[in-house]
Amino acid sequence: MDFQLMGQILPFMAEASLLTVSLTVYSLVIGLFVAMIVAMGRFSSVKPIRWVATAYVSIMRGTPLLVQLFIIFFGGPQFGLDLKPFSAGVLTMGLNIGAYMSEGIKGSIIAVDKGQTEASRSLGFGRFDTMRLFIFPQAAALMIRSLGVNTVILAKSTALVSTIGVVELTYSAQRFVTSTYKPFEVFAVAGAAYIVIVGAILLTVRGLEHLFDAHRKAAA
Amino acid sequence: MNQQKPMIELRQIRKSYGSHEVLKGIDLVVPRGKIVSIIGPSGSGKSTLLRSINMLEETSSGEIWLDGQQVNRPLKGRVFEKHINHIRQEMGMVFQQFNLFPHLTVLQNIMIGPMRLKGLTKTAARDRANALLAKVGLADKGQAYPARLSGGQKQRVAIARALAMQPKVMLFDEATSALDPELVEEVNQVMKQLVSEHMTMLIVTHEMRFAAEVSDHVLFMDGGVVVEQGDPRQILSNPIEERTRVFLRKHLSN
Numbered sequence A: 001m002d003f004q005l006m007g008q009i010l011p012f013m014a015e016a017s018l019l020t021v022s023l024t025v026y027s028l029v030i031g032l033f034v035a036m037i038v039a040m041g042r043f044s045s046v047k048p049i050r051w052v053a054t055a056y057v058s059i060m061r062g063t064p065l066l067v068q069l070f071i072i073f074f075g076g077p078q079f080g081l082d083l084k085p086f087s088a089g090v091l092t093m094g095l096n097i098g099a100y101m102s103e104g105i106k107g108s109i110i111a112v113d114k115g116q117t118e119a120s121r122s123l124g125f126g127r128f129d130t131m132r133l134f135i136f137p138q139a140a141a142l143m144i145r146s147l148g149v150n151t152v153i154l155a156k157s158t159a160l161v162s163t164i165g166v167v168e169l170t171y172s173a174q175r176f177v178t179s180t181y182k183p184f185e186v187f188a189v190a191g192a193a194y195i196v197i198v199g200a201i202l203l204t205v206r207g208l209e210h211l212f213d214a215h216r217k218a219a220a
Numbered sequence B: 001m002n003q004q005k006p007m008i009e010l011r012q013i014r015k016s017y018g019s020h021e022v023l024k025g026i027d028l029v030v031p032r033g034k035i036v037s038i039i040g041p042s043g044s045g046k047s048t049l050l051r052s053i054n055m056l057e058e059t060s061s062g063e064i065w066l067d068g069q070q071v072n073r074p075l076k077g078r079v080f081e082k083h084i085n086h087i088r089q090e091m092g093m094v095f096q097q098f099n100l101f102p103h104l105t106v107l108q109n110i111m112i113g114p115m116r117l118k119g120l121t122k123t124a125a126r127d128r129a130n131a132l133l134a135k136v137g138l139a140d141k142g143q144a145y146p147a148r149l150s151g152g153q154k155q156r157v158a159i160a161r162a163l164a165m166q167p168k169v170m171l172f173d174e175a176t177s178a179l180d181p182e183l184v185e186e187v188n189q190v191m192k193q194l195v196s197e198h199m200t201m202l203i204v205t206h207e208m209r210f211a212a213e214v215s216d217h218v219l220f221m222d223g224g225v226v227v228e229q230g231d232p233r234q235i236l237s238n239p240i241e242e243r244t245r246v247f248l249r250k251h252l253s254n
């Protein structure tokens, strides 16, 4: 094992991981937005909206992320959607993780006691207000964990964007391999960088959970 | 609105779950300022009937009237939503399981309806909430979260929350059934106070003694029909129908 090499490439890999982090963050923002809309769609009183939302989730979960990425990056220009690799990556991953996250949101909303909806409706609140004022705030505490798990999956799947030329962690590693011929050392460093990123996400999730727990303890 | 019109009137209400008909043509009148109680065995359709009145359950047929307005008007979509949200503001409902909002304080639970739906200012809503809390004997609990309260206290807050909308009628669905026996009385006291204030009330209960004490009229339901109804003392001590006798024998002996 060439520890010296590992030490040498570390600063460069650290820099590349910044790109991985920003891919994750941008995709997460889009993903949460998409997830919210899709989850709402699945509870809509309008049947076609429910169908569209359900179909969206099925398609995004039923096809490989890599295929989705290629459709948007290579297929997009055919329809006037000519994106830079970074943007194509962020858009694809956001749309993809949004579908998964919407399932977690839906599950947490279903988990809120039905009596809450009845109390709200019996006071005269409409469907939307009921969701916004009573159901969603209670579901939020329940959905943190599943959103966290999906964010970890998202961070790791940013590696796929290396295939369309974004020089994030995995692509940087591949470049170092061609110049050093030491794939084990190089990818070990890359792997360690992913672990640091994932660790940071898990710590954030735990922090948020504590925050909600503290609220609940104050409430209890 | 109209002194002659009853506060609540149900005409031939029917309701099915699939092929199972749980309400088989119910007629019911709650006159203004009167207390009507519904008793009957488990599964007889009492909750379903009560929940049909504010359309938490959809009925298959029949008419529902509140103070001269038809509740189940044949409207669709947004128009219906607007109509029913308005109607529901005029009927307070109290549930067996309290259903307080756990993420809000007691005061917020009571204030949110008047503020968001009736356009009260925060100050006005807080004043109203505090007055109601004092009335149900919980003046010092405004800042507490529901999880901190006993069952009896929760139910009293739930009653205050419903009253804060200044409803024309209060619907109670076994308000004391989920309570430990020693907590029943404090909720009954609050309900009796409403009786003395001439609030119109429709009460589903399994407490025969309480029903006899407060009601102007009692209905006995079984199998989705009203088997017998009348003066509470007559129904509870000297029923005509055999089914009522059987039910009461079981219940009064417990």
Ligand SMILES: Nc1ncnc2c1ncn2[C@@H]1O[C@H](COP(=O)(O)OP(=O)(O)OP(=O)(O)O)[C@@H](O)[C@H]1O
Binding pocket: B017, B022, B040, B041, B042, B043, B044, B045, B046, B047, B048, B049
């Ligand atoms: N959502 C539902 N789906 C199918 N059947 C239902 C549903 N809700 C109630 N029922 C049935 O309707 C009938 C009447 O139920 P309801 O809850 O109105 O009875 P109840 O008189 O309030 O009983 P209890 O004293 O136990 O509260 C029962 O047979 C019940 O099984």
Ligand SMILES: [Mg+2]
Binding pocket: B046, B047, B048, B174
């Ligand atoms: Mg019931």
